[in-house]
Amino acid sequence: xxxxxxxxxxxxxxxxxxxxxxxxxxxxxxxxxxxxxxxxxxxxxxxxxxxxxxxxxxxxxxxxxxxxxxxxxxxxxxxxxxxxxxxxxxxxxxxxxxxxxxxxxxxxxxxxxxxxxxxxxxxxxxxxxxxxxxxxxxxxxxxxxxxxxxxxxxxxxx
Amino acid sequence: xxxxxxxxxxxxxxxxxxxxxxxxxxxxxxxxxxxxxxxxxxxxxxxxxxxxxxxxxxxxxxxxxxxxxxxxxxxxxxxxxxxxxxxxxxxxxxxxxxxxxxxxxxxxxxxxxxxxxxxxxxxxxxxxxxxxxxxxxxxxxxxxxxxxxxxxxxxxxx
Amino acid sequence: xxxxxxxxxxxxxxxxxxxxxxxxxxxxxxxxxxxxxxxxxxxxxxxxxxxxxxxxxxxxxxxxxxxxxxxxxxxxxxxxxxxxxxxxxxxxxxxxxxxxxxxxxxxxxxxxxxxxxxxxxxx
Amino acid sequence: xxxxxxxxxxxxxxxxxxxxxxxxxxxxxxxxxxxxxxxxxxxxxxxxxxxxxxxxxxxxxxxxxxxxxxxxxxxxxxxxxxxxxxxxxxxxxxxxxxxxxxxxxxxxxxxxxxxxxxxxxxx
Ligand SMILES: Nc1ncnc2c1ncn2[C@@H]1O[C@H](COP(=O)(O)OP(=O)(O)O)[C@@H](O)[C@H]1O
Ligand SMILES: Nc1ncnc2c1ncn2[C@@H]1O[C@H](COP(=O)(O)OP(=O)(O)O)[C@@H](O)[C@H]1O
Numbered sequence: 001x002x003x004x005x006x007x008x009x010x011x012x013x014x015x016x017x018x019x020x021x022x023x024x025x026x027x028x029x030x031x032x033x034x035x036x037x038x039x040x041x042x043x044x045x046x047x048x049x050x051x052x053x054x055x056x057x058x059x060x061x062x063x064x065x066x067x068x069x070x071x072x073x074x075x076x077x078x079x080x081x082x083x084x085x086x087x088x089x090x091x092x093x094x095x096x097x098x099x100x101x102x103x104x105x106x107x108x109x110x111x112x113x114x115x116x117x118x119x120x121x122x123x124x125x126x127x128x129x130x131x132x133x134x135x136x137x138x139x140x141x142x143x144x145x146x147x148x149x150x151x152x153x154x155x156x157x158x
Numbered sequence: 159x160x161x162x163x164x165x166x167x168x169x170x171x172x173x174x175x176x177x178x179x180x181x182x183x184x185x186x187x188x189x190x191x192x193x194x195x196x197x198x199x200x201x202x203x204x205x206x207x208x209x210x211x212x213x214x215x216x217x218x219x220x221x222x223x224x225x226x227x228x229x230x231x232x233x234x235x236x237x238x239x240x241x242x243x244x245x246x247x248x249x250x251x252x253x254x255x256x257x258x259x260x261x262x263x264x265x266x267x268x269x270x271x272x273x274x275x276x277x278x279x280x281x282x283x284x285x286x287x288x289x290x291x292x293x294x295x296x297x298x299x300x301x302x303x304x305x306x307x308x309x310x311x312x313x314x315x316x
Numbered sequence: 317x318x319x320x321x322x323x324x325x326x327x328x329x330x331x332x333x334x335x336x337x338x339x340x341x342x343x344x345x346x347x348x349x350x351x352x353x354x355x356x357x358x359x360x361x362x363x364x365x366x367x368x369x370x371x372x373x374x375x376x377x378x379x380x381x382x383x384x385x386x387x388x389x390x391x392x393x394x395x396x397x398x399x400x401x402x403x404x405x406x407x408x409x410x411x412x413x414x415x416x417x418x419x420x421x422x423x424x425x426x427x428x429x430x431x432x433x434x435x436x437x438x439x
Numbered sequence: 440x441x442x443x444x445x446x447x448x449x450x451x452x453x454x455x456x457x458x459x460x461x462x463x464x465x466x467x468x469x470x471x472x473x474x475x476x477x478x479x480x481x482x483x484x485x486x487x488x489x490x491x492x493x494x495x496x497x498x499x500x501x502x503x504x505x506x507x508x509x510x511x512x513x514x515x516x517x518x519x520x521x522x523x524x525x526x527x528x529x530x531x532x533x534x535x536x537x538x539x540x541x542x543x544x545x546x547x548x549x550x551x552x553x554x555x556x557x558x559x560x561x562x
Binding site for chain 3: 032035051057062068122
Binding site: 209 | 460462463464493495496497499500501503504507524528531532
């Protein structure tokens with residue numbers, strides 16, 4: 001049930017200079033705040049291209065939306081944590097929730113676009129999109145919660 | 159050395175629904191992020207008047223500037239924490255540092271404006287200004303650090 | 317976040333312009349607007365994303381939901397979106413194959429209600 | 440944060456316009472600009488706050504510092520600031536008694552270099 005193990009705590013201890021942590025109530029009203037914070041944090045000392053700012057905002061918003069949904073699903077009042085670690089050429093964002101967890105490997109594949117079945121899928125777009133936008137992404141999930149780690153570079157190298 | 163005892167931890171336990179916490183490196187480059195976060199947090203569910211947004215941004219910026227200076231003074235790498243608790247008609251912001259502390263009661267009074275002495279005071283404007291802008295303000299300081307609590311209402315009642 | 321919704325009658329169509337963010341916090345308002353339109357007899361909607369600030373997978377999901385609702389009422393949903401960034405987002409999620417993206421509301425209005433095309437057979 | 444500094448010669452004055460934020464992170468850049476101006480022989484500065492986004496006590500302190508530097512070089516510092524919010528800030532800190540706030544750079548330029556007034560005796 002683990003796809004890569006994000007480990008920012010260790011890094012945190014070695015070098016806590018460019019680390020911004022945000023905790024928000026698990027409510028969708030705070031999504032815009034999360035987007036604003038990661039975009040601002042990214043650009044404090046580096047210069048992210050506009051398209052990368054947008055990739056960052058969207059990828060982090062997807063991860064945070066899922067975290068909020070996870071808490072709401074089990075009626076958990078705890079807050080969601082978003083941590084951003086900045087270095088010259090990238091930002092690494094870790095979104096943590098204490099929801100019920102899930103198995104990322106077992107997510108249903110989407111039906112082909114342009115088929116009638118596709119129309120029944122109003123959901124399930126978030127994680128594929130997040131993975132597409134981020135240069136690196138790991139999801140680590142257990143019954144204690146889920147941690148999503150996303151890395152976005154200042155420029156698109158692909 | 160204590161002027162009122164901020165106690166948000168207790169409140170935190172009772173009702174953590176509208177609490178936003180931000181931790182930033184103790185560097186001035188992050189001041190703008192703090193201002194943006196408190197202004198955005200304030201307006202997530204309440205409607206602060208423009209002048210109150212400005213009061214909030216400035217008062218919190220003053221407290222955070224002092225916190226950053228306090229860490230820099232003793233070469234402390236730890237981060238500064240800014241906590242915002244929102245309710246219908248107000249926002250309560252607590253800025254915490256782990257700097258050397260000071261005695262707020264012993265701050266030198268400023269010379270009269272319009273006197274030659276005044277010109278020698280490039281400093282010492284921050285705390286009086288912060289107290290003037292906030293509807294409530296407490297500073298609690300010890301050798302373990304300083305906690306500043308500021309309350310701003312959605313409207314000015316004075 | 318604010319949906320920034322503006323509604324304009326362009327008979328036989330109804331234009332919903334989104335000037336803010338279409339995401340988890342604003343999707344309920346968008347869904348209600350679609351339901352209200354359908355019950356008021358408006359079955360041909362145009363969603364105008366020209367001035368939209370932000371849209372995520374929840375917002376895209378809401379567009380799919382609206383399309384389903386309108387199809388089952390024999391209606392249509394068309395999208396006006398000239399922002400390259402948002403066009404790319406539709407492509408990334410393969411939704412450019414579900415929605416035809418028009419350059420502007422005027423383009424949609426000029427073209428009129430879509431014929432039952434090849435696409436509409438299975439959508 | 441960005442100071443957003445623009446420098447314009449308006450002989451015999453030099454205008455420093457601040458289009459961004461004047462606070463702890465940008466004060467060093469402002470201070471350097473003042474020092475550079477003085478060593479280039481420009482002793483009559485106008486600080487234009489018309490487009491300034493944000494200024495705090497550290498920024499106000501830097502203005503006082505600049506005034507001190509210029510006075511000891513027999514120069515002058517004048518401030519153009521039509522924003523009511525910033526005018527209020529000068530009042531709150533009693534700095535409206537240290538600086539004369541002008542409505543615009545044009546107003547300062549038209550008035551010319553200030554005479555050694557009553558104020559200049561002790562400033
Ligand atoms: N943080 C999380 N905690 C628990 N379950 C999650 C989390 N993130 C994703 N999931 C599960 O994975 C599914 C797919 O997520 P996603 O691709 O974002 O689409 P959507 O959220 O629209 O369903 C979700 O429906 C949910 O069941
Ligand atoms: N958080 C703090 N930690 C330690 N000392 C502080 C703190 N806040 C204020 N002080 C002390 O109080 C003094 C006055 O602060 P202030 O009025 O903001 O003016 P300034 O910061 O410009 O000196 C500071 O110079 C500093 O010595």
